[in-house]
Amino acid sequence: MILEKIKIKLNFPDPRFWKYFIGHQFILQPNERTILGNKIEVENDLHKKIIVFGSWYPYAYDFEKYSEYQKNIEIEREKKHEERKLFYENLKKEAIEFNNSLEIPVKWSSEIKQVLSGLSEKSSGNGWKKNTVRHIYLHESFSSGRLKREAKNFLCSQVKSKYSGNWSGTLGENGLEYKVNCQKCLEISNKLKTKNSK
Ligand SMILES: [Zn+2]
Numbered sequence: 407m408i409l410e411k412i413k414i415k416l417n418f419p420d421p422r423f424w425k426y427f428i429g430h431q432f433i434l435q436p437n438e439r440t441i442l443g444n445k446i447e448v449e450n451d452l453h454k455k456i457i458v459f460g461s462w463y464p465y466a467y468d469f470e471k472y473s474e475y476q477k478n479i480e481i482e483r484e485k486k487h488e489e490r491k492l493f494y495e496n497l498k499k500e501a502i503e504f505n506n507s508l509e510i511p512v513k514w515s516s517e518i519k520q521v522l523s524g525l526s527e528k529s530s531g532n533g534w535k536k537n538t539v540r541h542i543y544l545h546e547s548f549s550s551g552r553l554k555r556e557a558k559n560f561l562c563s564q565v566k567s568k569y570s571g572n573w574s575g576t577l578g579e580n581g582l583e584y585k586v587n588c589q590k591c592l593e594i595s596n597k598l599k600t601k602n603s604k
Pocket of ligand 1: 540541542560562589590591
């Protein structure tokens with residue numbers, strides 16, 4: 407990428423100029439030589455070059471190379487986006503598989519406790535954070551031996567949840583797209599599994 411620092415005579419009466427350009431990339435095509443209606447004078451011959459503002463110093467790039475460069479950035483961005491998408495899709499697939507292997511006798515979903523206090527689960531963008539603890543949230547009451555749980559409670563909570571009834575989350579795709587990782591919830595569900603297989 408050919409990049410040269412250039413000297414431009416900036417004789418703008420318009421004080422908005424720097425405010426307008428600093429921090430924003432602004433590109434002048436080879437055949438375009440006015441900004442905000444002001445003609446700019448360039449020292450070098452820049453017939454086939456474009457001028458890029460975006461810092462205190464304007465630069466000149468070879469027009470074709472710059473287009474190529476931008477195209478590559480776009481391709482790279484698209485690739486990263488696809489990788490990210492795939493990563494979350496796999497994570498979701500794995501979570502659904504894992505959650506389906508838990509043998510909970512009633513309708514349930516994987517939830518975080520904060521959802522119930524009004525915080526949006528989606529606030530982290532894709533709803534997924536490494537440290538988030540996800541529990542088994544029961545939609546229906548059930549009892550198995552000595553274990554009893556009312557509907558709208560977490561499997562790990564012995565006492566009726568204070569959040570009960572205020573559930574404001576969305577079920578999403580069966581509500582199982584996030585892997586349960588609360589150790590207590592998993593312990594209890596394992597006990598249920600052993601019991602069921604007896
Ligand atoms: Zn739990």
